[in-house]
Amino acid sequence: MKTYETVIGLEVHVELATKTKIFCGCTTAFGGAPNTHICPVCTGMPGSLPVLNKKVVEYAMAAGLACGCEITRKTKFDRKNYFYPDLPKAYQVSQLYLPICRNGKIEIETAAGKKTVGIHEIHMEEDAGKLVHDDWDDCTLIDYNRCGVPLIEIVSDPDMRSAEEVIAYLEKLRLILKYVGVSDCKMQEGSLRADVNLSIREVGSTEFGTRTEMKNLNSFKAIARAIEGERKRQIEVLEYGKKVIQETRRWDDNKDTSFAMRTKEDAMDYRYFPEPDLVPVVISEEWISSIKEKEPELRDAKIKRYQTEYEIPAYDAGILTASKRMADLFEETIAICQKPKEVSNWLMVEAMRLLKETEQEADELMLSAKKLAELIEMIDSGKINRTVGKEVFEHIFKEDADPLEYVKKNGLLMEQDDGRLKEVIRIVIQSNPQSVSDYHSGKQKAIGYLIGQTMSLLHGKADPSKVRSMMEAEL
Ligand code: ADP
Numbered sequence: 001m002k003t004y005e006t007v008i009g010l011e012v013h014v015e016l017a018t019k020t021k022i023f024c025g026c027t028t029a030f031g032g033a034p035n036t037h038i039c040p041v042c043t044g045m046p047g048s049l050p051v052l053n054k055k056v057v058e059y060a061m062a063a064g065l066a067c068g069c070e071i072t073r074k075t076k077f078d079r080k081n082y083f084y085p086d087l088p089k090a091y092q093v094s095q096l097y098l099p100i101c102r103n104g105k106i107e108i109e110t111a112a113g114k115k116t117v118g119i120h121e122i123h124m125e126e127d128a129g130k131l132v133h134d135d136w137d138d139c140t141l142i143d144y145n146r147c148g149v150p151l152i153e154i155v156s157d158p159d160m161r162s163a164e165e166v167i168a169y170l171e172k173l174r175l176i177l178k179y180v181g182v183s184d185c186k187m188q189e190g191s192l193r194a195d196v197n198l199s200i201r202e203v204g205s206t207e208f209g210t211r212t213e214m215k216n217l218n219s220f221k222a223i224a225r226a227i228e229g230e231r232k233r234q235i236e237v238l239e240y241g242k243k244v245i246q247e248t249r250r251w252d253d254n255k256d257t258s259f260a261m262r263t264k265e266d267a268m269d270y271r272y273f274p275e276p277d278l279v280p281v282v283i284s285e286e287w288i289s290s291i292k293e294k295e296p297e298l299r300d301a302k303i304k305r306y307q308t309e310y311e312i313p314a315y316d317a318g319i320l321t322a323s324k325r326m327a328d329l330f331e332e333t334i335a336i337c338q339k340p341k342e343v344s345n346w347l348m349v350e351a352m353r354l355l356k357e358t359e360q361e362a363d364e365l366m367l368s369a370k371k372l373a374e375l376i377e378m379i380d381s382g383k384i385n386r387t388v389g390k391e392v393f394e395h396i397f398k399e400d401a402d403p404l405e406y407v408k409k410n411g412l413l414m415e416q417d418d419g420r421l422k423e424v425i426r427i428v429i430q431s432n433p434q435s436v437s438d439y440h441s442g443k444q445k446a447i448g449y450l451i452g453q454t455m456s457l458l459h460g461k462a463d464p465s466k467v468r469s470m471m472e473a474e475l
Pocket residue numbers: 007008009010011155156157158159197198199208209210211265266267
C-alpha cells in the first residue's frame with residue numbers, strides 16, 4: 001500500500017455573544033419557548049427590512065484582529081440563496097466577495113512541535129432556525145428563535161495534517177475567542193460548530209486530493225473519530241482504484257461512519273448576489289484602532305506576565321491561563337490579598353482537584369475571589385491551620401460557604417489563648433514521663449510524640465510550630 005497524507009481545512013461557525021440578533025432587536029438568548037424570540041425581520045416577512053447590528057461588526061473585527069487578520073476596509077453582505085424550511089427568507093445573508101477579515105494565522109502546538117495554521121477569511125452571516133423532528137406525531141416542527149443570531153464563519157487554509165492538529169487548532173481558536181469575549185463557544189449549545197474538509201494524497205505529492213466535507217460534529221471526540229473514519233474510507237476508495245467524490249457527508253458518531261448527504265454545491269449553485277437591503281460598511285482606521293485598543297490581554301501575554309510579575313513558573317502560568325475564568329479569578333484574588341503564590345497554589349492544587357472530582361470545566365468555576373482571599377488571610381494570620389483550610393476551601397468551592405462563618409460554626413478556630421495552650425502542654429508532659437525522660441536523654445524524636453498528643457487534645461486546632469516552641473520551653 002502507498003503511504004498517504006491527510007489534508008484538513010476547517011470551517012468554524014461561531015455564534016457571537018451580542019445581546020440582540022444581527023438584523024433586528026430580538027434577543028439571542030439560548031433556549032426559550034419555541035418561536036418566542038422572533039419578529040417580522042428575523043422570520044423573513046415580506047416587506048420587512050434588516051438593520052445591521054454594529055456590535056456584530058465590532059465583534060467580528062475583534063475576532064479577526066486577535067487571529068492576526070487584515071480588516072477589509074469596505075465590506076458588504078451577499079445573499080446566499082437556498083431553500084430549506086429552517087430559513088424562511090429562502091436566502092441567508094452572508095459575505096462572499098468582501099468578507100470582513102482575511103489572511104490571518106493561528107499558532108498551534110502539538111507533540112510534534114509548533115506550527116502555523118492560516119486563516120483564509122472570517123465572514124459575518126446570520127444563523128438559521130432549528131428543525132425539531134417529532135417522532136410521536138411523525139412531523140417536523142420549526143423553532144425560529146435561532147434565526148438571525150449573528151455568526152462568524154472562520155475558514156482556515158488546508159494546513160492541518162492530523163486529528164491532533166485539528167483539536168489543537170480548535171482549542172486555540174476557542175480560547176482566543178473566549179479571551180476576546182466575542183463568544184462563549186459552547187459546543188454543546190451549538191455556539192461553536194466545526195465542519196471538517198478532508199482529503200488525502202500520496203506522501204510527496206504537491207497537489208491536493210479531492211475533499212469531502214463533514215458536518216454534524218458536536219464534540220472534539222466526534223471530530224477526532226470522524227477524521228480517522230473518513231481518512232480510512234478515502235484511502236480504501238483510492239486503493240480500490242476509484243475516485244473520491246467531492247460531497248458533503250454526515251458523520252454518524254453512533255455508527256462510527258459517515259454517509260453521503262449531497263454532492264457538494266459550488267458557489268454558483270447558491271446564485272450569490274449583493275444584498276440590496278444593506279449598505280456596504282466602510283471601516284475607518286480609527287475604528288480598527290479603537291477595537292485593537294480594547295483588546296484584552298491574551299493568554300500568551302498573561303503567561304509571560306505571570307512569570308515576571310508574580311514569579312509563577314511557566315508550567316503553572318500555563319494551567320492558570322488555560323481558561324479565562326481561572327485567570328480572571330487568579331488576578332481578582334491577588335488584587336485583594338496580594339499573595340500570588342498562595343493564590344496560585346490553592347487554584348492549581350485544590351481547585352483543580354475539586355473540578356475533576358465534580359466533573360466540571362475550569363470555565364464553570366464559581367469560586368468567589370473575595371472568599372478565597374479571606375481564607376488565605378485566615379491561614380496567614382494563624383486563625384486556622386492548613387488542614388482546616390482545605391476543608392474550608394472545599395465548602396467555599398462546593399456551596400459558596402462563608403469562610404469565617406463556617407469556621408466559627410464548626411469550632412475550627414485555632415487555640416489563640418497561650419495560657420490555655422500552656423495548660424494543655426503541661427498536662428501532656430505530666431502524663432507522658434517516659435517520653436519526657438527519653439527527650440532529656442537525647443532522643444530528640446520523643447518531642448514529636450508529645451506535640452502529637454497536644455495537637456490531638458486540641459483537636460488539631462493549634463499551630464504545630466508554636467506548640468513545638470512552647471513545648472521545648474516547658475521541657
Ligand atoms: P468552498 O468555497 O467550496 O466552501 P473553500 O475553498 O472555501 O471551498 O474551502 C473550504 C474549506 O475547505 C477551507 O477550510 C479549506 O481549507 C478546505 N479545503 C479546500 N481544499 C481542500 C482539500 N483539497 N483538502 C482538504 N481541505 C480543503
